[in-house]
Amino acid sequence: MTRFRLPAPITVAAAVTAIGALPIAALGGLYLLVLLVPLVIAVWAWRAGTDADADGLHVRALLATRDIAWAQVDELRVDGPRRVVAALLDGTVIPLTAVRPTDLPRLAATANHA
Numbered sequence: 001m002t003r004f005r006l007p008a009p010i011t012v013a014a015a016v017t018a019i020g021a022l023p024i025a026a027l028g029g030l031y032l033l034v035l036l037v038p039l040v041i042a043v044w045a046w047r048a049g050t051d052a053d054a055d056g057l058h059v060r061a062l063l064a065t066r067d068i069a070w071a072q073v074d075e076l077r078v079d080g081p082r083r084v085v086a087a088l089l090d091g092t093v094i095p096l097t098a099v100r101p102t103d104l105p106r107l108a109a110t111a112n113h114a
Contacts, residue, residue, distance in 0.1 A: 001053040002110045004098040006045050014042035050096045052110040057086060061097050068094065070111055076104060 018038035025035050044062040051058040056069040072088050076096075079085045084099040084107070099107060 001051055002106060003049060003051050004096070004103055004107075005049040006098045010045040011042060014038045014045060017041060049098045052107055054110075054113060057094075057096065059086075059094060059097055066094065073111070076107060076111065078104065 015038070018035065021034045021038060025032050040062070048061055050060070056067060056071075057073070059066045059068065068086060068088065072090075074087045074089045076084060076086055078101045079093070079095070082100060084096045084101060084104055086094045086096055088094065096107075
């Protein structure tokens with residue numbers, strides 16, 4: 001299995017954001033909601049990623065998870081300077097969370113072993 005995850009400094013950014021939000025949250029009331037921002041960032045950084053194995057792709061984002069069999073994938077391609085997508089046979093394009101263009105050879109090698 002090949003795993004792609006978001007960089008660890010994103011979690012550090014969530015912690016720094018939480019520390020920065022504390023003075024605002026200390027005002028109470030609706031200002032407490034500002035603490036949701038670092039919480040969402042931390043959960044996203046912990047959860048998001050793409051796993052590839054002989055069966056296919058397992059793509060996780062903040063709120064959604066999708067399993068894609070290799071038989072459904074038409075092509076893996078670079079879409080912009082920092083994004084890789086899986087174009088499916090039905091025309092759907094799925095962004096592959098945490099997969100960068102430099103990771104494409106490793107991802108393709110996993111697909112070829114399927």
